[in-house]
Each structure stands twice: as structure tokens, then as C-alpha cells.
Amino acid sequence: MQAKTHILVVDDDEEIRLLLDEYLTKSGFQVSTAEDGLEMELFIKAKGYPDLILLDVMLPGDDGFTLCQRVRRDSQVPIIMLTAVSDETDQIIGLEIGADDYIAKPFSPRQLMARIKALLRRTHLSSEKTEDLPPRTIDFGDWHLDTIAHRMTNKLNGRTHDLSGSDFALLMLFLSRPNEILNRDTISFATRGREALPFERGIDVQLSRIRNRLGSSKAYPDYIKTIRGNGYILSVPVKYDQ
Incomplete structure (x- = not known):
């Protein structure tokens, strides 16, 4: 039971x-x-x-x-x-x-x-049926993501970050749809289960936190780009492993 x-x-x-x-x-x-x-x-x-x-x-x-x-x-x-x-x-x-x-x-x-x-x-804690589980690990840019532990590791310096449930959901949304422009409603549905509210700043806070953690490097100066008037896009290569 x-x-x-x-x-x-x-x-x-x-x-x-x-x-x-x-x-x-x-x-x-x-x-x-x-x-x-x-x-x-x-x-x-x-x-x-x-x-x-x-x-x-x-x-x-x-x-x-x-x-x-x-x-x-x-x-x-x-x-x-x-x-x-x-x-x-x-x-x-x-x-x-x-x-x-x-x-x-x-x-x-x-x-x-x-x-x-x-x-x-x-966060995969519901008793309801879920979609197919994501790959065990994902490499993107300079980072390696463990989708089970919700931990990302920088491949250059070994720095790690543990992700909260909503930050993990936001990052997985971008990783599952690289090079695709995602608007605020799409992001809000994925991270909050609802449309974005007018003038809501929560999405901006989350995006800022993810961007700060990802940082930048010579090879990847900007992981998540803002497309003015349209949304945001993950602009680095993504590799899925099992």
C-alpha cells in the first residue's frame, strides 16, 4: 500500500x-x-x-x-x-x-x-500517473545535471548547485525545449500550474536565480536569452544520457 x-x-x-x-x-x-x-x-x-x-x-x-x-x-x-x-x-x-x-x-x-x-x-511526489521519466543525466553547455538528485555540476570547476522543486522544473522546461522561445504563460504553467498573472514578478525572480547559478563562460556567455516581447530561449547545446 x-x-x-x-x-x-x-x-x-x-x-x-x-x-x-x-x-x-x-x-x-x-x-x-x-x-x-x-x-x-x-x-x-x-x-x-x-x-x-x-x-x-x-x-x-x-x-x-x-x-x-x-x-x-x-x-x-x-x-x-x-x-x-x-x-x-x-x-x-x-x-x-x-x-x-x-x-x-x-x-x-x-x-x-x-x-x-x-x-x-x-517534484514527482504525487500519487497520480506522471509522464515518462526524464533521462538520468543531461549535459548542457558547461553543466551536467543529475535529474534524480536535482543537482547540477559545472564541468569546468566542479561547482555544484542543488535545485529546489520549482527551479528544477524551470530548468527542465528549457532543457526539454532548447532553441525554442518560451513565453511567460508557458513558463508559469510548467512551474506553477497556472497562467502568469499580470505584473507578476515571480517568474523574473526564478529566471534571475537560474541565470546567476549558470553564470557564463567564454564558450557560453548567455545560457537563457531574453527575446524582447516574446519570451526566453535556452541557446546552448543539450545532450541527453540514460
Whole structure:
């Protein structure tokens, strides 16, 4: 019997914790809750990382940003940040420090479920059927990507980067469609499971983070090029290995 996907809800609002616990449990997930960073860290120490974390930004003690950074030091567990509805800054900061997605309060249960399922599909943790698995390794430009470990290694200097779920999904999108212009809606569907919202900066943050990690070299000065008014394109050779 396949184990249920385990979600940890971290929120200091008891009503929200109870509602999410009930809703997610009825939807077939195993749910644990924590009211602050201390409870969250005690849970992780005792039971290890769950399959996904719903993490509120505004928490007593260490806030959600601090906790997200702490988790990212040794885990790529998918993280969805719960943010204030009007605070775009929270959303941008969350993505910059390694969160995979964000959802603004107040949110509908159906909206949250769509985000959770989309993120789990992208990280291969969903119980639903997935598409054919990608090649075990991919070489592109100066980089070597391990698609199982979600780790890319620079072939020139040995530098490595572990990728979060959304960053891995974004990079795989470009690697699966090299030399093809990808618009913002295409990217948003692949990384968030929805169309890009007007004036949304999350995609820009992710692209900037990926570009910074890829860097440049004499042979490959620009991995992902911006095609003004159209989208973005991966402009280096890609080789798939099994």
C-alpha cells in the first residue's frame, strides 16, 4: 500500500491550522501541524522532512523567511509560502530564498489544492500517473545535471548547485525545449500550474536565480536569452544520457 503524501502546515492561526488539517486529510493527505518555527523544527528533528511544507510568513519568533532559509540549507522539500494578500514583497523574497510557490491569504481550498497538486507533480511526489521519466543525466553547455538528485555540476570547476522543486522544473522546461522561445504563460504553467498573472514578478525572480547559478563562460556567455516581447530561449547545446 502506497504511503500518503505528508504535508506539514506551519501557521500560528489555530483556525487556519484546523481547517487545513481537516480539508487536506479529507483530500487524502497525511497532515501534521505546527504553530511556530520551534514546533516545526522539533517535528523535523523527530520525524524528518515531510513531502511538502505550507509555511506562513508571519510567525512568532523566527518568521517564515528565516525558516525557509534554514530548511534550504539541507533539504529541497517543496515549500509553499502563505503570504499577505497585498504584499508583493513577501512573495518576491520567498521565491528569492528558495520557496517553490506562494499563495496569498485569504485563499480558497480549491486554489490551494491546485497549487499543491501542481507542485507535487513537478517534484514527482504525487500519487497520480506522471509522464515518462526524464533521462538520468543531461549535459548542457558547461553543466551536467543529475535529474534524480536535482543537482547540477559545472564541468569546468566542479561547482555544484542543488535545485529546489520549482527551479528544477524551470530548468527542465528549457532543457526539454532548447532553441525554442518560451513565453511567460508557458513558463508559469510548467512551474506553477497556472497562467502568469499580470505584473507578476515571480517568474523574473526564478529566471534571475537560474541565470546567476549558470553564470557564463567564454564558450557560453548567455545560457537563457531574453527575446524582447516574446519570451526566453535556452541557446546552448543539450545532450541527453540514460
